[in-house]
Amino acid sequence: xxxxxxxxxxxxxxxxxxxxxxxxxxxVLAYATGVMLLLLVLEMIVKxxxxxxxxxxxxxxxxxxxxxxxxxxxxxxxGFNVSLAILIVHGWMYxxxxxxxxxxxxxxxxxxxxxxxxxxxxxxxxxxFYTESKVHAEVERDVAANPKAAKRY
Numbered sequence: 001x002x003x004x005x006x007x008x009x010x011x012x013x014x015x016x017x018x019x020x021x022x023x024x025x026x027x028v029l030a031y032a033t034g035v036m037l038l039l040l041v042l043e044m045i046v047k048x049x050x051x052x053x054x055x056x057x058x059x060x061x062x063x064x065x066x067x068x069x070x071x072x073x074x075x076x077x078x079g080f081n082v083s084l085a086i087l088i089v090h091g092w093m094y095x096x097x098x099x100x101x102x103x104x105x106x107x108x109x110x111x112x113x114x115x116x117x118x119x120x121x122x123x124x125x126x127x128x129f130y131t132e133s134k135v136h137a138e139v140e141r142d143v144a145a146n147p148k149a150a151k152r153y
Contacts, residue, residue, distance in 0.1 A: 010149040014107040023139045026100040033097040034128035036090040043083045053083035097122045
């Protein structure tokens with residue numbers, strides 16, 4: 001009579017080195033995306049409550065030059081719009097954050113719901129910092145507790 005275990009043994013999708021590298025990449029992106037999200041929230045508050053955006057350089061309508069200032073878009077003819085740059089940088093950084101999330105999720109072989117909860121870290125202010133600390137600790141604990149679960153190449 002053969003007994004079967006209740007749960008299948010834990011398996012990873014890569015070596016411990018690959019998993020730790022993916023966790024490190026995720027950690028960097030989680031912090032960077034979190035900081036950019038906080039800047040974006042601040043930028044949106046200033047933009048939608050006071051109708052101001054941060055401009056560097058450019059010429060004001062009265063002919064004076066601008067170094068750096070919070071201005072209404074209608075007050076300046078040219079210059080670099082830092083507020084728009086924050087929006088664009090966060091958007092692209094979030095795409096890379098999703099890639100880091102996907103890479104770690106696939107190596108750890110977590111359920112899809114875990115991918116979604118980690119992905120939310122890049123769109124909910126402060127959540128990326130909390131999520132990163134929990135995920136990183138879990139990865140380290142899981143890799144250490146299951147030394148035979150990793151692929152051997």
